[in-house]
Amino acid sequence: MNDKFWKIRTYRPADFENYVQLCLDTNMLDRSGEPVSRQLIDEALGHPSFQPQNDLLLAEADQKLVGCVSVFLEPGIVRALLEGLVHPLYRRKGIATDLFEHAVRYARGAGVQMAQICISESNLAAKNLLPGLGLRFFRQFVGYRLDLATTQLPEIKSEKFIFRHLQAGEAQVLTDIQNRSFADTWGFNANTSEEINYRINSSSCTPENVIMVYLAARAVAYCWTRIFQAGESGQGKAKGEIHMLGVDPDFRQLHIGRDVLTAGLCYLKRQGVGTVELMADSEMPAALALYDSAGFEEFMRAEWYQKKL
DSSP: OOOOOEEEEEOOGGGHHHHHHHHHHHHHHHTOOOOOOHHHHHHHHTOTTOOHHHHEEEEEETTEEEEEEEEEEEGGGTEEEEEEEEOGGGOSSSHHHHHHHHHHHHHHHTTOSEEEEEEETTOHHHHHHGGGGTOEEEEEEEEEEEEGGGOOOOOOOOSSOEEEEOOTTOHHHHHHHHHHHTTTSTTOOOOOHHHHHHHTTBTTBOGGGEEEEEETTEEEEEEEEEEEOHHHHTSSSOEEEEEEEEEOGGGTTSSHHHHHHHHHHHHHHHTTOOEEEEEEETTOHHHHHHHHHTTOEEEEEEEEEEEEO
């Protein structure tokens, strides 16, 4: 007997307000602390590499949306990133399993070879669910946090390198240095200038948020920061983020990473940010050592699971 009381379907533009409400309600009830707002949700749906009418699956029950899963396709590395949620009142009923199975079929049909999902280490429900769906744990990221109000930032002294903000119209410059810096890094899908331009002109970021380091006319490193306002951060004040930090492989071992990180933190502090967070791959010891030395402290861990398609 089929006792399913929900149906799975793709997103339609008319779903926007109900989709936003589902995301906001679930985030509030779960107290996840993740930045979320109507604006951020709208921007995620508008990403140049995401087509919500194909890549976003919804669970509908009782004439309302009760769950969703997005499938972010990365053909360059034949991977699909999955991210989903189910409203707390509709959990443990099979909806999450149904959503995931639909997402995997869609990803397989799109030609990718791997489906991956990242969850908080403390998300016990997801950790119990994913192995039964054929996903296996394979990697861990570390969440770091720094209290800027109590941190004394060192002065940057460099006669060789030039530090300045990214400027409007320089999306291609950031694209090139980012792709060079992370070409040999696990899970990195090369960006396009269209994607970068979209992301640096969003509600949490402007070109000024990106600190660039130059040697003469060559960009050799960058620190990309973001700022989430109080309502988005779930806190009483704005929260900063080190979104990406990269150094050209030809210029590593010169302490540029430490200096550009300091420059990014100084910028956030000037903007009134009190707390800064970032995520780092636990299998990149040099990055972990840099953040430890800058005063960051671990506050959470995230786990990656994957399923070969």
